[in-house]
Amino acid sequence: MQNTHFQSLEGRKIEMKKTALIMAGGRGERFWPKSRANLPKQFLSLTGDGKTMIQLTVERILPLVDIKDIYIATNRSYKTLVKEQLPEIPDENILCEPIGRNTAPCIGLGAVHISKKYDDAIMYVLPSDHLITHPQIFRRTLSEAADVAEKGDNLVTLGITPTYPETGYGYIKISQDETLGEAFKVDCFVEKPDAETARKYIAAQQYLWNSGMFIWKVSTILSNLKKSMTETYEGLLRIKAAIGTEEQEKVLENEFQAFRSESIDYGVMEKAENIYILSGSFGWDDVGSWLAIERMQPCNEFGNVINGNVVSIDTKNTIIQGNGKLIATVGIEDLVVIDTDDVTLICDKNSTGDIKKIIENLKICNRTEYL
């Protein structure tokens, strides 16, 4: 086990080791037909710079975390993709969940791997498919969060200041009077609200969006798992004991099969104390649908975001992701057009939520080649 505290060059401050767990097991359907069962959103390039979401996620934290301390939790079937897109990540840092059991077992798996390597460390828990437009501000926020996490056994989360009453996100109520540095104490986590409730949250000015990003010491999250999800915790300890042994894969398989599927929010955070939240203006976007393309890539004078082999006449406020084939548009507006080798999707901007109905239809018809 390596020493986890080290002295800075100036010799003035002792800092805890920083590690990161990037969660990349998602199977999102909202970017179909580009995202497929074997190629989910985190492995797609959507920002127009040729880098995939997970590559951008790693690149963003590299100034804070040594590459050998970055862990990727993913589904077994995506291991090859992770290795292809992130060849610099050590093989043993790619943690393959045998089966998806939501975020609590996933984060627990990361925690025991890190705790096998270091006696304790700061652990940044990050989704692999979010966009951050200001990485420097983001890193400063993460570092502040690490300070808060280190000062006592605090669980720290990043909150996003809401700009409209979104009903697709969870909210976190803050306690504005209790602060620790830049962080507010968390009053409670609340589930995705209906429109009316969301409007109340915005008006109350006491709620932030739950970004799903967490910062804590490995020791803190493990003790919280022990308290709130005892069975899972015990399974995680058996996984930890098997790491590096011949039994590693078998134990992992058995324990994950037995784990209850549980989110970290519900399984741990809602029951925990000492939760703090930091908000930062680092330009967060969860890239939740094709409409996010407009926020990530520049529009032309007609409000179109166009990539690929496209000729457009009288076309407005339309997103076109072309491929090799020529896409010709005439007199259309407010559409999303996505062309891939075997599918062309044409979707009204107000209907992107219904793309899943296409997928359901294809599943029913057993047209697996398109899933």
Added chain:
Amino acid sequence: MQNTHFQSLEGRKIEMKKTALIMAGGRGERFWPKSRANLPKQFLSLTGDGKTMIQLTVERILPLVDIKDIYIATNRSYKTLVKEQLPEIPDENILCEPIGRNTAPCIGLGAVHISKKYDDAIMYVLPSDHLITHPQIFRRTLSEAADVAEKGDNLVTLGITPTYPETGYGYIKISQDETLGEAFKVDCFVEKPDAETARKYIAAQQYLWNSGMFIWKVSTILSNLKKSMTETYEGLLRIKAAIGTEEQEKVLENEFQAFRSESIDYGVMEKAENIYILSGSFGWDDVGSWLAIERMQPCNEFGNVINGNVVSIDTKNTIIQGNGKLIATVGIEDLVVIDTDDVTLICDKNSTGDIKKIIENLKICNRTEYL
């Protein structure tokens, strides 16, 4: 020269030989991307029955005209297409214009070929890219027209009873008091009107749409060409003299280069007398844009006309011509979606007239592979 009058089996009536000239030189751009410079509309199957427009045109008149008396006038570059799609048409009946000179030289070319074979004959002049939904009524109308054409040196045209003030067609004013059988005497031909004028024409109930279909004796059209387009007529006589000689191609080339480009309407009909018009309820459609697909093929319960590999959710009043690739549509309406091997067109139904702007754009960019 063959005998051109023959006695019917019953021995009661002498009928003039019936021949047809099908004009198939059009380069229509309105069915792009299915129609291309090397595959214009008349060679496309648009009705959903797998037959091309020109095949349907020939099939429609076969009960009236012997196959060996059907002539196809087309551009040289389409000769292979004609032979592929109409293998039963004698090779010498495929008349290749060296260069397009509008309908007057085209019809004149047909007339001299027919007059080389028969001393006189009825000549049906028909576009190759119109739809007729009631072929039997159409044939009855043609036969009536032939009777009118035979009784004296009459030029006969078919008119379509207008159903709305279309500005894209020429109109023909009829003289309701002068009739010959079912035919009205034509008062005058008028050019495509503006919207206001078109409304007046409809209100006046004295105007029919000009269908571009003509019926006359070969001798009648030739004498009219002689009178109104003397130079062209003389050139046509030189072409006739060269038919079957070694000089045939060279003379054809020279004369067509010299011909003035002229429509039969302007060059002959507007100056002629003894023009009669017959209208018939034979279900005519000039198939002028992709919107015609809706009139030719059945809609589903949501008003969609869909062919090919398509999955649609919440899609209304939309025309989709799929190809091998999956087209998935969500929440769209009033669109035309045409998929070909190398192009996908997405066009608002109200903008089909602007498809030509795409083609102009491609020409400017010299992207000839898409033209």
